[in-house]
Amino acid sequence: AITLAEHLDIPLVTTIHATEAGRHQGWLPDEMNRTIHGVEHWLAGESGRVIVCSGYMREEVGALFGVDAARVDVVPNGVEPHRWRVPASAVASARARFAGDGPLVTFAGRLVYEKGVQHLLAGLPRLRERHPGLRAVIVGDGPYRSALEAEVHRLGLGGTVSMPGFLGGTDLPAVMAASDCFAVPSIYEPFGMVALEGAAAGAPLAVARTGGLAEIVEPGVTGVTFAPQDPDGLSEAIDAVLSDRERARLLARRARSMVHEQYGWAAIAHRTATSYAAAIAGDAAFTAARAELRMTVGRATVPSPEGNLLAAAGLR
Numbered sequence: 001a002i003t004l005a006e007h008l009d010i011p012l013v014t015t016i017h018a019t020e021a022g023r024h025q026g027w028l029p030d031e032m033n034r035t036i037h038g039v040e041h042w043l044a045g046e047s048g049r050v051i052v053c054s055g056y057m058r059e060e061v062g063a064l065f066g067v068d069a070a071r072v073d074v075v076p077n078g079v080e081p082h083r084w085r086v087p088a089s090a091v092a093s094a095r096a097r098f099a100g101d102g103p104l105v106t107f108a109g110r111l112v113y114e115k116g117v118q119h120l121l122a123g124l125p126r127l128r129e130r131h132p133g134l135r136a137v138i139v140g141d142g143p144y145r146s147a148l149e150a151e152v153h154r155l156g157l158g159g160t161v162s163m164p165g166f167l168g169g170t171d172l173p174a175v176m177a178a179s180d181c182f183a184v185p186s187i188y189e190p191f192g193m194v195a196l197e198g199a200a201a202g203a204p205l206a207v208a209r210t211g212g213l214a215e216i217v218e219p220g221v222t223g224v225t226f227a228p229q230d231p232d233g234l235s236e237a238i239d240a241v242l243s244d245r246e247r248a249r250l251l252a253r254r255a256r257s258m259v260h261e262q263y264g265w266a267a268i269a270h271r272t273a274t275s276y277a278a279a280i281a282g283d284a285a286f287t288a289a290r291a292e293l294r295m296t297v298g299r300a301t302v303p304s305p306e307g308n309l310l311a312a313a314g315l316r
Contacts, residue, residue, distance in 0.1 A: 002046045011283040013276055014047040016040070016061055017077075018190045022211075023114065025188060026310030037305060041065045048286045049279040051075050051272070053191040054212030060190075063313030071286075073275040076212075077193050078263045081256070084173045084200035094174040098162055102133025103180035103242045106203070108172060109194050111142035116185035116208060116228065118144075121151050121161070123235035128160055131242055137162045137175060176201035180248070181241040187228050189213045196263055199223075199255035204248035206237040222255040 005012035020036040021028060028034045044050055044065040050072045052058050058072045098104060105127070109115045117138060128134045138148065138161060145163070152161045167175060176182055182203035184195050191212035198205055205223030207213045217223040224240055226233035241248045310316045 002043065005046070011048040011279040011286070012046060013049045013051060013279045014043050015051040015075075016044065016057065017053050018057075019060060019064055021064055021305075021309040022060055022188055022190065025114065026308035026312075026316055028305055028309070034305065037064075037309075046290070047071075048283055049073060049275050051275050053077050054215055056211045056215065057190045060310070060313070060315060063315060064309055073271070073278070075268060075271045075275060076263060077191050077196070078265050078268045079193070079196045079200050079259060080265070081200045081260055084176070084197055084202075086170045086174045086177060086201075090170050090174040091177045094171070094178040098135060098137045098164075098175060099178065100133045100135045102131050102135065104178060105134065105136045105181045105183055105238060105242075106139065106175055106179040106198075107136070107183050107185070108139040108167075108176065108198070109184075109186075111138070111140050111145045111148060113144055114186065114188040115144075116187045117148055118151060119229055119231045119234055120183055120185045121148065121155060121157065122231035123238070124157055124160060125155060126232075126235045127238055127242075128157075130239055134160065134242075135162065136160055137164065139164060139167050139172060139175060141165045173197075173201045176203045179203045180245075181206050181238050183234070183238060184208060184213060185226075185228070185234055186210055186213060192216050195223075196259050199252070200259045202252050202256055204241045204252045205255055206234070206241055208234075217255070221251070222258050223251055 001012060019040055020033050024033060028037050044061060044067050050061060050067055052061055052072055052074055053076055055074055058069060058074055061067050061072055062069050107117055107120055124136055152158060176198050182198035182205055184207040186208050189211040195205055195207050195213055195216050205217055207217045207223060207225055208228040209225045210228040217225055219225045224237045226237040
């Protein structure tokens with residue numbers, strides 16, 4: 001992309017939805033991770049505009065790559081709300097498949113460490129005591145699945161937790177809609193698309209206050225929140241949702257309205273076009289500044305990172 005932009009003498013716009021350091025909680029454990037980080041650093045520095053999916057990612061890109069915030073545009077991801085509305089019969093089928101005599105708590109996503117499912121499992125024994133008959137369904141798959149299955153066994157949750165893998169078609173929105181609480185316990189989440197999907201399906205939300213998730217859910221208005229990596233706080237948040245069904249329904253209605261009003265594709269397309277227009281308008285000044293910098297210091301070199309990059313940037 002950098003070579004093409006230079007060869008064709010046109011501005012470069014880069015979209016960054018996550019960083020290598022962020023995906024590893026601030027660490028770059030091996031040479032491949034450091035190489036990817038270096039490419040990200042180079043690409044961001046050579047781009048006239050950088051598009052990110054959340055205000056948190058604007059801070060992360062600025063801190064990790066030294067990109068001026070004035071060159072970074074926040075364009076959130078979006079959903080098509082109608083795709084997450086399913087017939088009542090599908091919701092009833094999901095409820096019959098996964099719920100017991102008590103409430104149903106649902107997670108959906110990749111089964112990787114940073115999604116925080118291990119903290120949801122750690123909080124379930126306490127929730128089960130408070131809400132007899134509670135069931136939890138963990139939708140998705142990934143490299144952390146076997147470790148999570150072992151944790152389910154260790155905690156004695158075999159009769160409580162279902163892990164059906166990926167669900168396709170209307171099955172996923174149906175199980176979301178059937179949920180009494182949709183939990184998003186992520187440790188690292190640049191945006192939090194699954195929270196929008198859960199809201200569009202009509203599920204009451206309990207999400208970790210991390211990254212873009214903290215920008216999507218307004219506590220007490222469109223859902224409840226808890227500190228990441230805090231099983232006790234997570235169980236308290238879910239308990240608050242399950243203990244007051246009327247309030248949970250109100251939060252869910254507000255969250256669904258929020259998705260319609262703030263995350264429609266027309267508004268997102270307009271913000272994207274505005275970013276590209278800004279890149280074109282500012283290209284001459286940006287190119288001149290880059291040329292002057294190269295004349296004085298040469299092409300920028302990416303420093304070899306040491307320690308935890310997010311902690312060093314004050315983002316952890």
